[in-house]
Amino acid sequence: MINKMERTQNKLSNHVYVLIIYLTLITNVFSNPLIIAHRGASGEAPENTMDAFKLAWELGADGIEGDFHLTRDGHIVAIHDKDTNKVTKGKNKLIVKKTNLQELQKIDVGSWKNEKYFKARIPTLEEVIDSLPMGKKFFIEIKCGTEIMKPLIHVINLKIKERPKLKENISFISFDINVVRSCRSEWPEIEANYLESYKKIKEISKWTPSENEVFQFLKLSLASGLGSQANKEVLKQSFIERLRQNQFSFHCWTINDIETARHFRDLGVDSITTDFPKRIRDGLK
Numbered sequence: 001m002i003n004k005m006e007r008t009q010n011k012l013s014n015h016v017y018v019l020i021i022y023l024t025l026i027t028n029v030f031s032n033p034l035i036i037a038h039r040g041a042s043g044e045a046p047e048n049t050m051d052a053f054k055l056a057w058e059l060g061a062d063g064i065e066g067d068f069h070l071t072r073d074g075h076i077v078a079i080h081d082k083d084t085n086k087v088t089k090g091k092n093k094l095i096v097k098k099t100n101l102q103e104l105q106k107i108d109v110g111s112w113k114n115e116k117y118f119k120a121r122i123p124t125l126e127e128v129i130d131s132l133p134m135g136k137k138f139f140i141e142i143k144c145g146t147e148i149m150k151p152l153i154h155v156i157n158l159k160i161k162e163r164p165k166l167k168e169n170i171s172f173i174s175f176d177i178n179v180v181r182s183c184r185s186e187w188p189e190i191e192a193n194y195l196e197s198y199k200k201i202k203e204i205s206k207w208t209p210s211e212n213e214v215f216q217f218l219k220l221s222l223a224s225g226l227g228s229q230a231n232k233e234v235l236k237q238s239f240i241e242r243l244r245q246n247q248f249s250f251h252c253w254t255i256n257d258i259e260t261a262r263h264f265r266d267l268g269v270d271s272i273t274t275d276f277p278k279r280i281r282d283g284l285k
Contacts, residue, residue: 033264034062034271035281036139038254039080043275046087046113048078049120053128061277063137065173065253068125070148075101076125076155079109080143084122087112097144125152129159135169139227139273141195142174142183149182156187173227180221193251194223198231207234211242218248225249225270230260240267258283 040052041059048066056064067080077096080086085093087109094104101124110120125140132138142148160166171191172183183192196214198207209217211234218226226243228235230252243250252264253273261272261280274280 032284033269034137035060035277035284036063036065036137036251036253036271036273037061037277038065038273038275039067040064041275041277043256043279046110046117046120048080048087048122049110049117050123050127050131051110051117051120053123053131056277057133057136059278060281061136063139063169063271064128064132065139065141065273066128067141067143068148069096069143070151071096071101071104072098073100074151076148076151077101077104078123078125078128082143084109087122125155126159129155129166129170132166132169134165137271138170139193140170140172142172142176142179145176146178146182148179149186152183153186171224177217177221180223184222184224191224191249192222193225193227193249194218194221195227197229198234207231211239215242215246218246223248225251227251227253227273229253230255230264232260232263235264235267237267240269244268255280 037056039047041055045052110117251271
């Protein structure tokens with residue numbers, strides 16, 4: 001009699017678990033993801049500048065994503081590459097980690113995109129945080145290694161003291177397992193996501209890393225979730241269900257066309273990072 005009751009309870013537990021997963025997936029499918037402006041509204045304004053971040057808010061983005069490096073004198077600045085070659089069209093190439101903030105901020109990093117942005121300068125992390133509207137998301141991508149942690153801890157803790165709710169609105173993201181792990185260890189209450197892209201091995205027609213490897217990286221990094229290249233061949237429904245079962249959030253980048261945005265919306269993605277936030281938001285209505 002007891003064994004029969006235990007079997008019944010186990011069956012009910014399994015049914016409840018499956019129902020929870022199903023309801024989670026259904027809820028995600030029928031709700032639009034957050035629209036995150038990639039490096040600000042970088043399709044129209046120079047990436048990682050205050051102009052791009054400001055435009056993102058004007059275009060109705062739910063959040064922004066910015067890339068951050070460490071300067072020689074210990075400041076954290078918004079720039080994607082290790083040097084300024086791209087954002088100056090080769091006119092003024094400076095290596096960020098070997099250059100002081102004052103020197104970096106003398107450079108015009110906007111004209112390469114459009115002459116009207118000739119006043120654009122490289123902003124600091126503090127400047128970007130201070131411009132963040134209440135309730136909006138900010139994905140802070142760390143482009144260097146764990147050497148950034150000491151100044152990052154100083155800046156983030158200072159800003160949280162000024163704005164306690166900030167911890168609910170920022171997320172750290174990185175391709176570096178050690179950086180994600182360090183952020184999670186320092187701020188367990190703040191989201192930190194592991195980033196991954198994929199390469200196809202032509203000889204065996206397989207993508208790397210494998211699904212199992214991605215989950216291994218997620219666990220090693222203590223990540224809150226996965227920020228993934230929007231690869232339809234890799235990110236199947238079963239992959240997403242496995243993420244949900246393991247309580248990982250799921251984010252995709254960089255999506256600039258409506259068809260792909262709708263595809264990942266229907267898979268239940270939590271956020272879509274795009275160069276054109278208004279285009280994607282309007283396309284998902």
